[in-house]
Amino acid sequence: MSIASLIDPVTAAGGPANLSRADAWMQGRTLYGGASALVAYTAAVRAFPDLPPLRAAQVAFVAPVGGEIELKREIVRQGRNVAQVRSEIWCEGACALTAFWLFGTAREPNAVHPAAEPNDWPGAPEDAEPVMTDKGPAFIRNFDLRRAQDERGPGAPVVRRWARLTEQGVLNHISELILMGDVLPPGAMRAMQRQGPVSSINWSFNVLDAAPVTRDGWWLSENASQHADHGYSSERLRLWNADGRQMLEGMQAAAIFG
Template sequence: MEPTPFSVLLTRIQAADGESTLDVPEDWLQGRTLFGGLQAVVGLAAMRTVAPAAPLRSLQVTFLAPVPGGPVQARARVLRSGKNTTHVEARVVDGDNTLCLMVGVFGVARASAVALRPQQPSFTPAKTFELPWVPGVTPNFTQHFKARWIVGAPPYTGNTSPESVIELGMRDDGPTTESHVVAMADFIPPIALSYLKTPVPAASLTWMLELLPEDFGSLALDGWRIDAQMTAAHSGYINQSLILWGPAGVPVALGRQTMVVFG
């Protein structure tokens, strides 16, 4: 079966009146569950039917249970809408069961005298690692991305650096949307897996994403970079943070995740 490009998936999402549905093909799975970034995109589609046409400022996600491929449904409702910001809840559901819970904050721009943007640091890699897609070994969804580690290394290489810097792109046609940004921001695996030499199960528990620009349409889908750091690892729980940079070093998103590694 031919893989389904991300932009084609977006055209297949049916969304109206606080609900969204998408029939997800197997090439977007991550083991036995749907790629977490795509879970968030389906929820975001439901949110956008009830949220104002304001930029997404923050997205908080809790992954509760595996989301299988096939038909995926999300429901959204407004929690509170004020003068400048609107909080919207979305749930990926299987009947009455919630599989993924998220809260998005949409906010209009405000006048402010304070302005600060992160500056992208430069790296001179001593060695780089391309991530190949190996059917049955590498998670299915990774075939839609181009990834090259310039600091750290892919999972199961025995590399004990707590930092990863990954040059990233999507195998898709533009324009870049907020959904593309959400998907790219969730590409990175737990850095702890790089410490290991044999595969073990791993999963995300929570994910927080903060978006910085208000429009992404001018950004190409190549030339992105993720700078990530594992800040703590204990009792099988992993804490890591990231900055997602767009082409030419444009700061696009800040993220933080809590993960579990079974090994």
């Protein structure tokens, strides 16, 4: 289902909104994390359309997000170069998601250091094997996922896939990165001793290119567990474009149940 249909009810005025098309973007009993983050981001940029480019964000997934929501957003501080904006999604009178967005104008660089290319480049997405076809939670059906690593089943706690929206040309690429950045399960999934549910708790990320581009909508997504114990995993989340240039660098805490 078109992502535009999901975010159309998000207006500059904020307040109550009915995400009538939320069913196609659900993950269990809540809106998929990337989609709920996109709703909060859209609320911010539609309310304050003159913001500079997005540079970073911190998103807390507090409680399940459903179709009936209330949107709150405010500029916390706006300086000469940087604006910091908070947006929240409320459900049933309680905060379900809170996000802090950092927007910044470009300055003459005093340091230039490109991000490293990914290890073990998987080759072109067009040649990769499709995965998760007609499987998984409802939101997965909005994505074309393809294998980008040889490992299968238990092993090193890294999950890497090529991913793109099945519907192209709907979102600008910053919105697309936000929607896509949380598309994979935690890397700790590969280290689990037994099957069980997993859940994202938060997500912090830096945008490495304010005008990201890629080929034919393809992004290489990777979730890697840096440490897992006591029912939680610290995850590193990264996105590269189809030419191997990193566009997003993030971290996430994930709950590992079971």
